[in-house]
């Protein structure tokens with residue numbers, strides 16, 4: 293999916309919500325355990341309940357690969373349930389020496405080889421240009437580069453300043469824009485870092501930002517929109533646990549529907565406020 297299509301979907305659905313499919317078999321409702329593949333059944337019902345309210349889905353690969361071959365099959369079957377007008381993110385946080393990154397890129401982008409046809413993959417910038425550029429060689433595919441993450445440990449490295457006083461995450465934002473343009477490069481910025489968003493928008497005015505950390509991690513959607521939205525919205529705000537585990541009873545899909553709808557309604561107001 294390209295940037296124009298993504299923006300169109302945001303306008304049509306009045307939403308910039310990404311639903312995170314971080315499906316953990318120990319957290320899903322017990323009544324689903326009678327199904328052959330409880331995780332797939334859970335994902336099926338979550339996708340059905342939320343698809344009208346979101347523009348993207350982000351399966352976190354750890355939740356699937358932790359279950360070995362069966363997990364990868366579940367991931368594949370889950371991807372088959374997502375319509376082509378939803379942007380898909382393989383949240384895999386990959387990145388290695390060039391020839392290895394090329395293999396990772398094929399794993400998520402080359403359907404004829406791996407079976408997966410994700411629109412994007414999350415990539416760690418730590419190993420530098422040659423670890424990221426192999427992912428950028430695919431047309432209409434995206435790298436979502438970790439810039440400023442939502443977790444406590446982000447302070448360990450991402451704020452370290454060089455002698456000119458520039459923090460590491462700013463270098464990531466600046467230097468990586470020499471590797472790819474805003475039609476193929478997004479950045480991860482945690483919602484818990486809304487205070488840095490004005491600065492981030494100064495450095496990356498056009499790029500979409502994937503913003504995890506609202507919901508369970510407590511980030512503010514209002515602040516993210518206020519400081520992070522650009523002319524094409526430029527935001528995909530992810531929520532995983534707050535939506536998919538809104539209930540662990542038989543009503544889990546209805547409650548996921550309610551939660552996703554609530555977030556979408558708030559997003560619709562924010563789009564009206566900041567996009568016009």
Ligand SMILES: O=C(O)c1cc(=O)[nH]c(=O)n1[C@@H]1O[C@H](COP(=O)(O)O)[C@@H](O)[C@H]1O
Nearest residue numbers: 352414441442480482504508509531532533
């Ligand atoms: O790359 C990510 O998606 C990501 C980056 C980050 O800085 N923080 C972060 O929470 N995430 C992911 O976003 C999701 C957040 O899940 P919830 O906190 O349950 O909404 C998880 O899949 C995390 O791995």
